[in-house]
Amino acid sequence: MGRQQLQRTFYGLVSIGGIIALWVYLTGSGRVTPIILPPPADVLEGAIDIYRGYLSVPWYEHFRASLVVMLTGYFSAIAVGVPIGVAIAWWRPLEVVLSPLLAVLRPIPPPAWIPLAILWFGIGLAGKAFIVFVAAVVPCIMNSYLAIKETPQELLVSARTLGASQRTLLFEVALPSGLPAIMTGLRIALGTSWATIVAAELVVSLAGFGFLIMNGYRNLESQIVMVGMIAVAVIGFLMNWAFLLIERRLVPWRETDD
């Protein structure tokens, strides 16, 4: 461990330790009510509560429910978004036709889709997955689009002078050249999908981490809310980390890292 590293660890421990100490002090001294900030013990209790079946939902149901919604939305977003992004980057007429539509739809926040999601897809899996879909499809489209648009001209020109057809240019030059950027888009979309799970579960739901957060809120059980938040954060972090590992495998030619 170098000096730098040592310093970093020291200050890191100081700040995280400080926050925890502050948390213990504020809640222990009775300066803040448990609703404003639940004491650590309460949060642990909340976690145990959930583990034992909070509102008679088995603990693994939350994982299952949230992951199914998220993965359904995420993979539909990839299946739709990446081809669209690539296509509008490659064929100018398609870009002209689709970009105004995308420009209007893009700034509509996912929760704003909730009423239409329910109206069109119902309160089941499809409705919730649709919310995740509209959130995740944006980075899928944008990053694939930029990935293809930013193919170095020299590579395209080199390939053309070597006799490449349009098809070859797309599949053997533009796509491999854009793959790292597309993968980055998929990673961002993964984060977005997971972050949208809370919004998606605003649509009637009976389990999941968004359900926990919202139920904790309605019942004024802030410790349940906090357990839900921590779970969402930890799972989001782990997903990002796992994806980075996969990405490194899939794009071996890339310079070390970003």
Place this chain on the structure above:
Amino acid sequence: MMRAAADCGHAAVDLQPPGDCGARAVAGFRVALGSRSIVMTNDLEYENVVMEFRGRGATVRALDTFNFHVAESEFVVVVGPSGCGKSTLLHMTAGLMHPTAGRVMLGGSIITDPGPDKAIVFQNFSLFPWKSVRSNIDFGLRINGMPPAERNELIDRYIKLIGLDGFENHYPRQLSGGMQQRVAIARSFVMRPRVLLMDEPFAALDAQNRQLMQEELVRIWSAQRPTVMFITHSVEEAVFLADRIVVISRRPGRVKKVLDVTAVAGASHWRMDPFEDVIRRPDFQELRAEIWGLVKSEIQLRS
């Protein structure tokens, strides 16, 4: 035309070491066209070429009535101030752009499209970063439909020729600049182009590597002898490599002067000798000074 280039590659694999395909450079380029067979030459003809770009409101003339003829198997180096349209010239020759007026012809027919008979080597190598050395060289052969066995043999030979055996499976980023440029050159030469277009190919290399690469280029080129249009900012490089040097005026680019290097360098040409010996020759230095004087006057006019 594309097929023709590949065909010559086939013949070379079956019968001869790579150098011998150069025989066609002398004999002309035979293409079977139905039952007839025509003879193609690899000379380049620029006929009253004008190139204009429309900018904001104004139209910029990059090249103005450019007239020049490059003989088959000739090594022509183009020098001139920045912005004189050198690269434009090269891109037109590759078929990537079309002149506003006038004609650019290869072997008597107007150049319309890019293709493997007109190879380009760029300053920044332009290797596919996701392909190994081997796959980079293979790319042009594969997409033009050469069978795998022939391709492998040809690639092996070229990897040896550029001295990169043992590096076949490296990615470009694992190689030095000089090695990357060797791969780019091999990727072009393996297609047996009729013309080789080089856009400041060694500008990104340090002085030592640049010198090595110049000598290496001469070695590979003499084996195949395609017609070469070579752009550079280095007057020294031009004098060392060229049969003839074209000095282009500042924008709009015109032929300012054509200098015959072969007349000074002798029939065997000094580029076959080591660079460090050649630059000490008084006649080399004299020619270099003359060309630098021509280029300098254009740069000074500019400011």
Place this chain on the structure above:
Amino acid sequence: MTDIHATAGAPPVDAADDASRRMPMPSARTLLVTAVILGWLGLWWAAVVHLDVSKDFLPTPYEVAHRILVLAYEPLGAGTLWTHAAASLVRLLSGFAAAVAVGMPLGLLMALIRPVNHMVTPLFELFRYIPPIAWAPFAIFWFGAGNNAQAYVIFTAAFPPILINTFRGVELVDKRLIDAARTLGARAHTIIAEVALPGALPYVMTGLRIGLAGGWMALIAAEIVAGTGSRDGLGYLILQGQQSLAADLTIGAMVLIGIIGTLIDIVLQRVEARTQSWRH
């Protein structure tokens, strides 16, 4: 395909500047975009009419436009369309302003003082993975349902990009420039004011743009969850549309949200481009 041809055929580096060549003339471009948008509206309308879709499921563009127009003078909840849009913008700006006020100085300190960086980074990483909407319950516990709670949710969305970009921007300022300023006799405050901050400005502007866009995305979440009791805002319109099963109101509100979001982004991109003009 045509596009690739066009750009590949563009002049190489030593030829004429071609930036303006790529884009059609503004008027032609505007015409084209208008035509395309009209085309989409026509398609939507034709689909609804032709497939005989129920109005509750998907209203026609006419019905949506009509609903918005009526809303422009006929109040719903706290007021007309303008009241709702203004309420949302005020929330957005108050949350955003708070994010700027905290994020920019903190990012600057992190870049200039290493221990601050070492202390803030772990906390930041810890909180970064909590989506803004998940803060809504605590926002209400802390601030009570209302504007402040909603502004806080927006703050959590806008804060991270502003902090990161300020930090990165200052950190990435060429150290040689700082050394050069120092050898010319500049003191710390001069270096910060005349080298570090101007150098970081393009990054900071990007951070502000992303932050405001993030805040906009969180706004509706904030209004839907943390807006209990509010009777204004674009989120309120969406909720009203849902509760009264008026799809035209919901979609109208969504379109408004989309248009205002686009306008905000266009303005910020202009500003951002201006600050980056020296970069090339």
